[in-house]
Amino acid sequence: MIRMSQVAPRKDDPPYQPGEPVALFIPCYIDQFYPRIAQATAELLKRYGVPVVYPTAQTCCGQPAFNSGYWEEARRVIHHFCDVFEAHRWIVCPSGSCTAMCRVFFGHADPDPRIVDIGRRVFELTEFLHDMLGVTDTGATFARKCTMHIGCHGRRELGVVEPPMRLLKSVRGLTYCELPNMEECCGFGGTFSVKMPGTSLAMGQTKAEDIVRSGADVVVSNDISCLMHIGGILQKNPDTRHIETIHIAEVLMSGVDDNGKA
Amino acid sequence: MSTESSHHDSHLDGAEFLKSQTRGLYEPAAAKALGETTERSSKHNRAVTGAIPYFEEWRQRAHDIKRYTIANLDKLLVEFEQKITAKGATVLWAKDAAEANRFVLEIARENGVKSVVKSKSMVSEELEINQALAAAGIRAVETDLGEWIVQLAGQRPVHIVTPAIHMSAADVGRLFSEKLGEPYSEEHQKLTDIARRHLREEYLQAGMGISGCNFAIADTGTLAVIENEGNAGLSTSTPPVHVALIGIEKLLPRICDLPLFVNLLPRSATGVKLTSYTHLIHGATPGQKLYVILLDNGRTNVLKDPAARSALYCIRCGACMNNCPVYRRVGGWAYGWVYPGPIGSILTPHLLGMKKAGKLPFASSLCGACAEVCPVKIDIPHQLVHLRHRAVNEPSPMRSFSERMTWAVWAWFMGGALRYKLAMTGVRIGVRLSKFLPWHPGKLGAWTRGRTLPKVPGPDFRHWWRRNRKRYESQ
Numbered sequence: 001m002i003r004m005s006q007v008a009p010r011k012d013d014p015p016y017q018p019g020e021p022v023a024l025f026i027p028c029y030i031d032q033f034y035p036r037i038a039q040a041t042a043e044l045l046k047r048y049g050v051p052v053v054y055p056t057a058q059t060c061c062g063q064p065a066f067n068s069g070y071w072e073e074a075r076r077v078i079h080h081f082c083d084v085f086e087a088h089r090w091i092v093c094p095s096g097s098c099t100a101m102c103r104v105f106f107g108h109a110d111p112d113p114r115i116v117d118i119g120r121r122v123f124e125l126t127e128f129l130h131d132m133l134g135v136t137d138t139g140a141t142f143a144r145k146c147t148m149h150i151g152c153h154g155r156r157e158l159g160v161v162e163p164p165m166r167l168l169k170s171v172r173g174l175t176y177c178e179l180p181n182m183e184e185c186c187g188f189g190g191t192f193s194v195k196m197p198g199t200s201l202a203m204g205q206t207k208a209e210d211i212v213r214s215g216a217d218v219v220v221s222n223d224i225s226c227l228m229h230i231g232g233i234l235q236k237n238p239d240t241r242h243i244e245t246i247h248i249a250e251v252l253m254s255g256v257d258d259n260g261k262a
Numbered sequence: 263m264s265t266e267s268s269h270h271d272s273h274l275d276g277a278e279f280l281k282s283q284t285r286g287l288y289e290p291a292a293a294k295a296l297g298e299t300t301e302r303s304s305k306h307n308r309a310v311t312g313a314i315p316y317f318e319e320w321r322q323r324a325h326d327i328k329r330y331t332i333a334n335l336d337k338l339l340v341e342f343e344q345k346i347t348a349k350g351a352t353v354l355w356a357k358d359a360a361e362a363n364r365f366v367l368e369i370a371r372e373n374g375v376k377s378v379v380k381s382k383s384m385v386s387e388e389l390e391i392n393q394a395l396a397a398a399g400i401r402a403v404e405t406d407l408g409e410w411i412v413q414l415a416g417q418r419p420v421h422i423v424t425p426a427i428h429m430s431a432a433d434v435g436r437l438f439s440e441k442l443g444e445p446y447s448e449e450h451q452k453l454t455d456i457a458r459r460h461l462r463e464e465y466l467q468a469g470m471g472i473s474g475c476n477f478a479i480a481d482t483g484t485l486a487v488i489e490n491e492g493n494a495g496l497s498t499s500t501p502p503v504h505v506a507l508i509g510i511e512k513l514l515p516r517i518c519d520l521p522l523f524v525n526l527l528p529r530s531a532t533g534v535k536l537t538s539y540t541h542l543i544h545g546a547t548p549g550q551k552l553y554v555i556l557l558d559n560g561r562t563n564v565l566k567d568p569a570a571r572s573a574l575y576c577i578r579c580g581a582c583m584n585n586c587p588v589y590r591r592v593g594g595w596a597y598g599w600v601y602p603g604p605i606g607s608i609l610t611p612h613l614l615g616m617k618k619a620g621k622l623p624f625a626s627s628l629c630g631a632c633a634e635v636c637p638v639k640i641d642i643p644h645q646l647v648h649l650r651h652r653a654v655n656e657p658s659p660m661r662s663f664s665e666r667m668t669w670a671v672w673a674w675f676m677g678g679a680l681r682y683k684l685a686m687t688g689v690r691i692g693v694r695l696s697k698f699l700p701w702h703p704g705k706l707g708a709w710t711r712g713r714t715l716p717k718v719p720g721p722d723f724r725h726w727w728r729r730n731r732k733r734y735e736s737q
Contacts, residue, residue: 021735026723028676032686033716035723042727042734052734054727059682065669067628069650069660073673080677108647156630156643185587189627194708196625201712202591203627232713 013120016090016132021051023088025081025122027098027225028060034224040249041094041125047256048133057084062109063101067190071109078109082118090132091122094249096154096223097190099124104157124154125249126222130163136170141255143173147216149207149230151223152185164222164248171251177216181206188229204233208240218244220251296420296428296593300584303424306533307581307635324526325639327519328575331511335565338480338513339556345483349545351552358559363394365555366472366505370400373503373551375469379461381487381494382406383474384422384578385507387600388559388613391472402472403464405493407457414441420594422601423531423580428593461493471497475508476577477523478554481516485543485554488527495541505553506543510561511574523577526637530579560613569648573608575638582632582642588625597622604632608645611653620658623649690718 022045026038045052062077081102085091093099099122106119129135148168154160169176187193187203194200207230211219219234221227224247231245311317331338343353356362366389370378378395380386380402392402392413404413408425412418415437419425426434431448439446444456473494477486485506487494498504514520528534546552564574583589583603594602599610599619607622623646632642653660675685693715696702702710709715 028682028686029716031723032690033719035719035721035726038723039726046734051736054724054731054734056724056727057679059676059679062676065673067647067650068665068669069624069647069652069654070666070669071651073666073669076673077676105647108644152627152629152631156634183631185627185629185631187587187627189629192624192627194705196588197708197711199588199591200627203587204712206587228716229713232709232715235714236712 016128018049019051020090021053021088022090022092022128023085024052024054025058025061025085025091025093025098025102026054027093027095029228030094030224033228034247037094037224037247037249040247040253041092043253044125044129044138044249045092047138048129048135050133053088055084055088061098061101063098063105064190066101066105066109075109078106078115082106082115085118085121086114089121090128092125092128093122094125094222094247095225096124096151096158096160097225098122099127100153100157124158124160124163124222126163126167127158127160129252130167136166138167138170138252139172139256140170140252141172142251144218145175145177145216146171146218146220146251147177147179147211147214148182149179149186149211149219149221149223149226150182151188151221151226154222155183160222167252168220168248172255174251177214179214179216180210182210184210186226186230188226190225193229200229201233204229208233208237211243212240217242218246220246220248222248295430297590299424299427300421300586300590303532303584304581304635307530307584308533310529310533310535311635320522320526321637321639324522324577324637325575327514327522328577328638329571331513331515332565332571332574334515335510335513338515339510342478342480342483342513343556345480346485346545346554347483349483351483351546351554353554353556356555356557356559359389359557362389362507362555362557362559363391365553366391367394367398367400369503369505369553370395370398370470373469375400375503377464377468378402378470378472379405379464379468379497379501380409381471381473381489381497382409382425383472383507384600385474385509385557385559386472387419388557389507391507403461403468405461405464405491405497406489407454407491407493410457410461411437414438418595420602421580421583422578422594422603422605465496465500468497468501470503470505471499471501472505472507473498475506475512476527477514477520478508478512479514479517479520483545484517485541486520486524487541487543488524488537488539489541490538492539495539498541498543499547499550502549503551503553504543504546505555507555507557510556510558511576527577527579530577530581530635530637560615563612563615564609567612567652570608570612570645572638572640573605573612573645575640576605576609577638578605579637581635581637582640585631585635586626587629587631588627592625597625604642604646605640608640608642608649611649616653616656616658620653620656620660623647623653624660686722694718 030037042052060077061081062074066074102119102122107116150161186207187200192200227245234240234243347353354365395402404410411426411434421427434453435446435448438444438456475485476488524540528537564570582605586603589603597606601609607625610619610622626646628643630643675681
């Protein structure tokens with residue numbers, strides 16, 4: 001079993017060279033239910049001159065089976081992922097959770113160095129923009145009161161906190177509202193949300209209350225899976241129905257035309 | 263399992279996480295006091311550790327010392343035994359809870375013990391020693407205030423550091439007036455005075471004191487006992503016989519390792535810099551007897567699973583449970599045995615076996631808040647997924663042929679673009695149709711009970727990509 005500490009920190013990797021192509025890894029639920037997030041991801045990368053490819057044979061990172069204990073089944077999906085992405089040096093994904101699956105947990109499921117190596121090439125979108133492209137301000141305009149939820153996998157397994165925060169706060173017209181207990185889990189947890197629905201909902205309701213206390217009317221995240229859960233809870237209650245949930249890629253694309261001009 | 267298993271079984275069956283027939287593993291009904299107190303401990307912990315610039319180095323150092331200890335347990339245990347035996351202690355090795363109980367009862371018989379005072383010990387909870395002593399006609403009294411309250415109430419600790427965390431002062435006042443006939447009060451001072459008055463008598467009468475041990479130090483043969491109330495000092499020194507119950511993982515190689523751990527433990531436990539008392543017991547006091555019982559009780563099962571070793575690094579501070587959003591809502595009893603919260607979820611399956619505790623690793627959203635505060639850096643969320651993998655492959659309540667088939671079918675659909683497309687078309691139709699269903703079965707119902715479903719948009723991303731790829735591929 002590979003431990004996180006055994007996987008070399010990503011900072012030691014050679015930096016991205018301008019002109020190198022980036023392969024998009026679009027998680028299945030984004031592909032099917034939130035295609036606009038994937039479009040915004042492609043658009044953002046294009047804006048910084050990054051050639052984008054999307055290997056259409058891709059499916060899933062294997063996380064649902066892996067977290068449920070079914071590593072044998074997860075491994076088959078991971079192997080498919082690695083076959084699809086083998087030729088790509090840079091892989092960008094608009095989800096902290098799926099990125100953590102690839103980068104941290106591929107090695108648990110299969111310690112084969114080839115699998116570990118391909119998993120380590122995956123970057124979360126804001127992380128890639130901020131750490132690899134050096135972007136600190138996307139020039140976007142979004143005049144709303146926003147708060148931020150960073151998914152636990154992105155926060156704790158990847159340690160990606162500064163990139164989404166900094167990029168969001170750079171958006172013009174945006175009022176950032178501090179979220180109380182920001183680092184606390186929203187209770188989604190993948191299959192946890194349906195295996196322990198009572199506890200998951202109780203956690204989500206606390207998060208919803210904190211969001212109301214923040215005074216924001218938009219919740220932004222780099223993990224749409226958390227937002228699917230948080231938004232689902234906010235939508236269920238007539239008092240909180242007005243609060244929107246938006247992926248950070250869409251916010252960072254707001255108010256900018258195709259040529260990157262504000 | 264030992265002959266004690268009947269005790270464990272009845273306890274386990276009542277635990278919410280371990281019931282097989284619950285809709286969802288657990289529905290929360292946690293006391294407000296529990297949530298608030300754990301949150302407060304967590305905040306203090308973060309404040310007090312955040313104030314130390316080199317706290318991360320402390321954690322890493324502690325992790326390394328514990329890793330060395332567990333890797334060299336065989337040698338260190340023998341060294342500890344030799345050193346403390348030379349100082350007049352009698353060391354007994356107990357394979358399981360039943361054997362440890364037998365030792366305690368024999369010692370009690372030999373020394374004509376009629377009553378016992380106990381200071382706080384989680385190992386004694388593993389043994390259920392109070393019940394074993396009671397069955398032999400010996401009265402055991404808990405002397406830690408929280409433990410005593412829980413004992414009076416006929417309950418089990420909900421937390422490993424603060425056992426009565428779920429009770430308010432008013433609850434304790436009612437308990438004292440009901441069980442002890444004391445006038446009702448919710449003033450903290452009055453309540454502690456009542457406890458002190460009742461417990462003083464017990465120390466003087468007791469023929470034996472039982473304690474746990476926070477750290478057993480190999481190179482000097484020393485027992486380190488850390489406490490706040492003075493009860494552990496009295497329990498270990500007043501009666502003519504002292505029995506120390508120690509899990510074999512509690513070792514530290516050298517006494518010079520101790521200051522680091524004494525710095526880490528209280529800060530991580532309740533967020534204080536130091537406890538009131540740190541007792542170092544260097545062997546038997548002249549004229550008194552000291553017995554040291556080293557307990558395995560399943561700990562060597564952890565050693566058999568090299569990927570799980572770090573579960574034995576635990577110093578029982580409780581930081582993981584204080585910081586755990588699941589524990590805060592469900593409390594300690596839901597975990598069914600002695601060790602609740604994240605550490606319980608990764609330890610109990612080893613100590614009791616997957617068959618009994620295989621559900622525990624699933625009682626988590628894998629948020630990792632536990633690992634963030636663990637003073638010895640146990641990779642708890644990674645241990646949780648490791649044990650989930652074991653639980654579905656070994657005899658356990660989580661091994662299920664139908665779930666295996668479901669994931670096998672899922673893996674097949676995720677094995678190629680066409681199959682994926684087919685599956686996703688099915689999911690889209692399902693989500694669209696679910697609006698018209700009068701009720702939602704199974705996992706779908708578990709989702710929609712408190713949340714809406716996402717709306718199904720137009721074509722998926724891959725469809726859009728085929729039309730627009732040229733704009734993005736060449737820059």
